[in-house]
Every structure is written in structure tokens, then in C-alpha cells.
Amino acid sequence: MATPSVPIPNRVEGVVDQTPPRTFAGTYLEVIHDWVVTVDHKKIGIMYISYALIFMLVAGIEALMIRAQLFFPENHLISPFVFDRLFTMHGTTMVFLVGMPILLGFGNYLIPLMIGARDMAFPRLNAFSFWISAFAGLMLYFSFIGGNGLTGTGTAPDVAWFAYAPLTERAFSPGHSTDYWALALIASGIGSIGTAINILATVFSMRCKGMTLFRMPLLVWLYTVVSGMVLITISPLTACQAMLTIDRYLGGHFFDTQAGGSAILWAHFFWIFGHPEVYILVLPAFAFANEIIPVFSRKAIFGYPAMVAASVGIGFISLGVWAHHMFTMGMTSFGNAFFTLSTMLVAIPTGIKIFNWLATIWGGRVRFATPMLFAVAFLFQFLIAGLTGIMLSVSPWNWQLHNSYFVIAHFHYVLVGAIVFMIFSAIYYWYPKMTGRMLDERLGKWHFWLMLIGFHLTFDVMHIPGLLGMPRQIYTYEADRGWAIWNQIVSVGGLIQAIAVAVLVYNLVHSYFKGREAGPDPWDAWTLEWSTHSPPPAYNFASDPVVASRRPLWDLKHPEDPDSAFE
């Protein structure tokens, strides 16, 4: 066994739970049964994450197909009908079957461990939430083969991930594609709300002794804000799907313009969900950064109270910016101005967070292990993504660039450059805790650099065709537009990212069997999950922890200089 990169001080050995996990010598069927019926938050978390990673590969392949079709002008590799399904499914999959599950999965796994609890507040609700989300994904993908659609070649949704009415009404979408979309999202929404309720009950009611709200790890704070937002945000989506289904099957007129219904109402209701949804996706990325950056800078997070306030502020303000997706729909100038200003306002608490992360790194002793590489890239990329977002918030600018590749470049900069990069960082950071093995550091660095180069090649360049006028969701373009060369660079970058992800997949599988043993605390970190064995036993903690500061393990390892003396 190789020595871990940071040796654990001997003083910790005595209090860290060293109970080895029960070696399960069951048959394959018994093991599968154990996972299927489990209510253990750790297993459910791992199932969420694995499920999300599989769908990430699927949605990634959909993206690669899109990039292949757009490589040449006037290409006919993929028909326009299939192209519509590809970008709809790519978006819907990435948001609902990758983003939400992986983030809720990490939350499920980490929150009870970080607050010193035995499990989530409602373990069976937890299992139900996972399985209904899983079912939703399978139902959505069943659409590719189920039923007869317009062309009889499968009826996957083809109405874009935001499915504007009245395109989705019976008159214009006669097949079942929209129904698969609506029903899958209702089911997935129920799962998300269940998990949100669970997280809030766990955080408020199950913290260990001494862990006041202001001693919780910032990850737990951010997941609390996320859960509150999920409660308020997912219900409008469910309402949308219900209204759409009533229109499609019961003859309702919610979005039936002939009867006086309004297409704009769909846009408002959907984006009242859709905008906070992307903040729900990004706040966990902030949560990971709050845990990882301090550990690899060997400094406590700068400005904990300000970080809490900023996170709550972002949560609130993000509920009031939704119509910046609707600047071209003919709102009044007062409406346009209001949403421009509210969108700019959200930059303030976000900026506070970025400055605090920088202040954490400043003066620290930085260790550039793979998690930190991804976290530093996140800082740069999230900043740029935020800046293009501010550009888009200016409604006259938006009128030129709405529905162009500039918008796609902006939101992928956040989704990939910030969120996916932090997900990768979190995977490298917590994989040792979940499996007991370190991921290979050399492969990790290959993954990082390939991902960085591929990401920037694709999404930096993608702003240019947007500025040159290339619209979204077109399946091909004329040769004399001057967009071809940019599309080709973007597509090459996509291929490089695919190779990077392949390296990660290989790393995940190979290290599970051959990785270096991690021990309880491979990173010399400070929060409670690192005081358990890797992987933790089913009961998490042999005895209930008692904490007196924000960094309980620091206090343990440095009894001569505890945080509790200063808090």
C-alpha cells in the first residue's frame, strides 16, 4: 500500500472509526437485491450518480451526432426530423437525467455524513424519489422506440427542451412525442421534490450536537438553498405539464390561441421554472467549490457568513429574473428594463462568492491535485460565463442574439465550464470516500487537460457563429455564410472532450479494482465525512459526533490551535 499523499497525523487515528465495512460475500442476485431495496443514503447517492453518468454518455453521444451533422454546410448526414429529436433529447437529458440526479446524488451521499447523522430524515422517501426519477428517464428514452410517430420511426420529443406551446398542442404535435416529454418530467419532478423535502428535513432536524446552522459545512448550506428553490421551482413545471396534458387530452384551451389562450403564458410559466432550475444546477457546483478550494489551499474558506448570505441572496434573486429568456416576445419596455436590472442584480452576490474563493486561495499553500485543477478552471470559466450572461441581460443586445449560438455558447459555458468541471472535481475528491480507492492522478491530469482544451476549443469559438448570426436548432446552413470553419473547430473540440470523458470512464473503472487505497482522510480535510472509514460503514458514525467549530477535524488534528477558540 503506497503512502497517501498527505500523511494522517497519528493523533487522529484513535478517534477515526476504523471498523472495516462488512465484506459482502453474497451471490450476484443477493448483491443486486441489496442495492434495489436499499434505503441507505450512500447507496442511493451512488445509484443517482451512476445513473447520471450513464445518461451523460448518452446525451454526449447525441451532442456528437449534432456536431457531426453541423460539421459541413448543407450536410445531410442526419435528417431535420432526427436532428430536432437529438437536440431536444440532448437538452432534456442533460438537465433532468444528468444534472438533477448527479447533484441530488452527491447531496444524498454527503449531507448526512457532513452533519453527523445516520441517514437522511426519510430513507424510504429517498428510495422512492430515486426510483421514480430512474423510471422517468427510462420512460423518456422509451419514446425512441415506442409507438408510431409522424414518420413512424420513433417518437422521441422533438419540440426543444423548453417545448413552447402551441407547437406542443395536439394540432401541431399529433404524435406522442410531447406526451413522453410531459409525463417523464412530471415523474422526475416528483422525485426531485421528494429529495428536496428530505434534504430540508435532514438539515433542520438531524444535525449532530454542537452543529449550529452557522457551523454547517457550506455545502450543506447551499443544498438547503437548492432544496428550497426546488420546492418553489419544480411545481410550476409540473403545472405546465399538467396544463399541456389537459390541452392535449381533455380538450383544454390553456395554450389554444384560437380560443383566446396565450402562448406567452407557457413561456412565462416555463421560464419561472426554467431559470431558477439552472441556478439549482449551478449552486451545487458552488457547494463543491466551497469544500474543495479551501482544502487544496490549506486555508479555511474566506468569509463564511458572507458566503451564506450570498448563497441565500442568489437563491432569492434568481426567482425574479425569468423573463430575460423572453426579451424578444414583446413585453413592455418596463418589463424589459425590470428583468434586465434583476438579472444584473444577481451578479452581485455571485461576484461576492468569486471574490471569496479568490481570497481563500490567496496566501494559501496551493496543491494542484486533480480536484483543484478542475476547481481553478471552474473559477475562470464561471466568471466568463457570468460575463456573457450579463451581456445577454441587456435587452437590446439580447434582441440581436436571442436564439443564436451566442446563447448556446453562454449557457454551455456555465453548464459545462462551471457545473461539469466541478462535478468532475467532486468525483476526484469524493470517489476515495465512496469506494476506498484513489482515482489515478496521472489519468486525472490527462482528463483535465484534454477536457480543458476541448472545452475551450468548442465553447470559446462557439460565440463567434452566434455573433455572425447563426441561429439555434437549425440542422444545416448554407456554404456562403462563413460559419463553416467555426462549426468545424467547435466539432473538433467536441471530439476532444469525448476523449477526455473516455479517460475518466476508464479511470473510474480501473481505479475501482486497482486504485491505491485511500484510507479515511486522503486529502487532509476538515469536515465530518473524512472521519469515517472509506467507504463508510452502513451506520456512518460509531458514536454521534459532537462538534464545536466549522472544521471539526482540524480541531481534532490540531488540539493546540482549534478553530473553536476563534468562533
Add this chain to the structure above:
Amino acid sequence: MGTVPLEHIEHPEAWKLPSRGYVAMSSLIIAESAIFTIFVVAYLYYLGRDVSGPTPREVLELPIFGTVCLLSSSFFIYLAEHAITVGKMGAFTLWWAVTIVLGLIFIIGTGVEWDKLITHDHLTIATNLFGTTFYSLVGLHASHVIIGLIMLLITLVFALTGRLNPTHAERVKVLALYWHFVDAVWVVVFTVVYIVGR
């Protein structure tokens, strides 16, 4: 090994946290309020925009009796909550049953009203905007009442078979909180549909 002190705690008083039942039910109520808000907004937005068909003023009558029953059921369920807290299981069962009866009266009243609207006034969910938004909003509320009634009935069965006792007071109060929420939503729906909308 007892509790592992990572550091001595400076406050030796009891560690009190809110009960998870209340936090969970409050969270559910927040989520449900959000979905009701969307349907209320749709209802208000579409008022007066029908191009054909019956209007609210023409066909809606104030459901006074049903409303009084539903809102008073909140008072009776509160009596039931108090009874189980002080251990009076007989009184609890009585007030709980009264609550269920009042809720049933409300639902039956809604059904009678809808029957009149459909057969007599020819107002269905497909007739016009008013029909769509009315049945969606009132129907959403009614479905929440029905789910509440089912939960209350199950609890009543447990009480009648002697399986319920004062140690379950907390859980019963969490369920009662849901019922109070359903009543509060009716206040909003009633105001929007039958007062503002006409």
C-alpha cells in the same frame, strides 16, 4: 465508546432541533402553494378572455354551505389535535370523524355543483377558457381534499381499532397541518373564482 468529544462543548443545555415531520410537511406545503399559485395566475389572466361559451357570472353560484363546512372542519380538527395531545382518545375520535364528515359534505357539494355545470350549463373543461381554468383550479383543490380525506380516514380506522394512542400525537398534528393548508387554499380559490372572477 461514548460520544467522541472533538472539543468540549461550551453550551451544555439540551440540543433542540425542529421535528422532521413539521419541516417536511411545511416543505410540501410550500411546494403545493407554488403549484396552486400558477393555476390561480392562469385563472386570473384568462378572466374575461373567453371568445364563446358560458361566463362565470352566468353559471356560478356561491358554494356557501360547502365552504362553511370545509372551513369549520379546520376548527374541529384543531379540537381533535388538542384532544390527542392531552390524551383524550374518545374526544379525538369524535372530532376527527366530524372533520371527515364535513370534508365529505364539501366534496359532495362540489360534485353536485359540477353536475349542474356540465349537464345544465354545458360547461366542460373543453368548452372555453373559463371551463378549462375553472375545472383545473377547483379540480386541483378537490383532488387535494380527497387525498386528505383518504389520509384522515385511514387515521380514523386506526383510532377506531384502538391502534392510535397519544404517542402518535405529533404525527397526527403533522397530518392536521396538511388539512389546514387545504382549507387555506380553499379561501384563496373561493375568493378568486367566486368573488373576484364573477
